Amino acid sequence: MIISLESEMARVRSTSRAESGKRDRAILVNVTNGFADDAAESMAEFEELAVSADVVVLDKIIQRRKQIDPRSVLGRGKLEELLIRSMRLGADMIIFDTELTPAQVRILSEATDLKVLDRPQLILDIFAQRASSREGKVQVELAQLKYLLPRLVIGQNSAFSRLAGGIGGRGPGETKLETDRRRVRDRIAQLEKQVDALGRQRNERRKKRAQRELPMISLVGYTNAGKSTLLNALTQSEVYAEKKMFATLDPTSRRLRLPIDQEVIINDTVGFIRDLPETLVAAFRATLEEISDSDLLVHVVDASNPRAIQQINSVDAILKELDLNSIPQLVALNKADVASGDVIEQIRREVMLDKNTECVAISAIRRETLRPLAERIGDRVALVERSAVVI
Structure with a gap:
């Protein structure tokens, strides 16, 4: 029986390996003491992250516990089950949807020859x-x-x-x-010295743009919400855009002429995500500080995503952490062509209730839907300019 099991496991591994080529093959693990629905939503996003990292996801495991095991995260029985499952599927690594402590990584690594990674490492990769x-x-x-x-x-x-x-x-x-x-x-x-030097160079470029007295608009939002696609549609550019998380890392600036015959600078920025590693926020702070000179933030939201409200809250939390929450915002409910009218209205109501911020429903792939957004941006820019004159 043991020989037969080993033969079957070897056959499955060789077949799966041939299908996936040289790509890393992983089992995703989520351990929670919260609600099952929240864990399922978190796992769905975690799988998107793994796919964006070019990982072959072999299996997903969610374990609900009254208390997270401080040593190995999983309980002993579940850990043994996970190791047997990984051998049967021929996994290269186990990735946890949380940040592991050094002690937890050591204990988990001693139990298996596989790589053991956590959520921050996946995002960093x-x-x-x-x-x-x-x-x-x-x-x-x-x-x-x-x-x-x-x-x-x-x-x-x-x-x-x-x-x-x-x-x-x-x-x-x-x-x-x-x-x-x-x-x-x-x-x-x-x-850190190089980042500081690059930050000073970016500061000089910002000063030169400010001398032109053009208002600055920044597109912010959750990763994969459609910011780069929106920038391309508004400015008729060809900025790299792909349906993957964190497709944009380097901020991109373009000129945009509004319907009121006003020119503005519009920035595409790196996308945010919940539980963004602190080291990553710190390292990219110089880049994100470019948002601080904005006259208006256009918060792009994927309205078709069932986690849209949670994503809005995650972005707001990061903006607050970066002291950017005082900049006026306009919410663009993107992908309105695939989201139902009821969902759009529900998000609009919740945003108005929580943030008292105006929402505009758009589809970045349908340019005819963008004029109302451009008009709202123009109204906000004119309001900012009038305020500046009064001051």
Whole structure:
């Protein structure tokens, strides 16, 4: 029976491996002591993150517990079940939908030969894949090293030595994961100086734009809400846009002529997500500070997403953390062509109740729906300019 089981497991692994090629293969795990619906929604978003990182998702496991196990997150029985499942499916890694402590990673890694990753590492890996500019690469490497420094264990046999390649270990910082703590700290200090220098350069560019006295509009919102698509539609540009999380890392600025014959600068910014790693927020702070000079924030929302309200709240929380919540906002309910009228109206009511902010329903892929948004932007810009004159 054991020989037969091993043969069947080997057959399944070889077949699955051939189908997925060289892509990383993972089992996603969510452990919660909350409501089942919340856990299911969180897992759905977590799977989107994994797919965006080019991971083959073999299985998803949700465990509800009265109390999260402080040692291994999962209970012993569930952990054994997970390990057997991973062997049968031929998984390369297990990814947890939470941030793991160094002790938890060590305990989980001692129980299996697979990579053990958490949610922040998955997000950092997506950023590493997307970073193309010098500034983006520096910021991602800084975030990677800051995250890994307290988890770094010297020695080839450490649990973290498995992170040296692939998901969780690629990107500008991948060759430094096995260096000692002193060298990592030195590298972090060097990168922080580079980020500061790049921030000063960005500041100079902002000053030059300000001298032109053109109002500045920034598109903000949850990742994959359609900000880049909207920028392309409004300005007839060809900024890279893809239906993947964090497709945009580097801010892009374009000129836009409004219906009132007023020119403005419109910025596309990096998308937000709930539980964004603190190291990533810190590293990208210089980039996100560009939003601080905005006269208006257009908060782009994917109205077709069942988690739209939660996503709005997550974006507002990050804006508050960055001290950007005082800038006037206009909410653009995107993808209105696939969301029902009742859903649009419900989101509109909740936004008005919570934020007292005007909402405009649009579809970024249908330019005829964008004129009302452009008109509202023009009204807000004119209001800001009149206020400036009064002052």
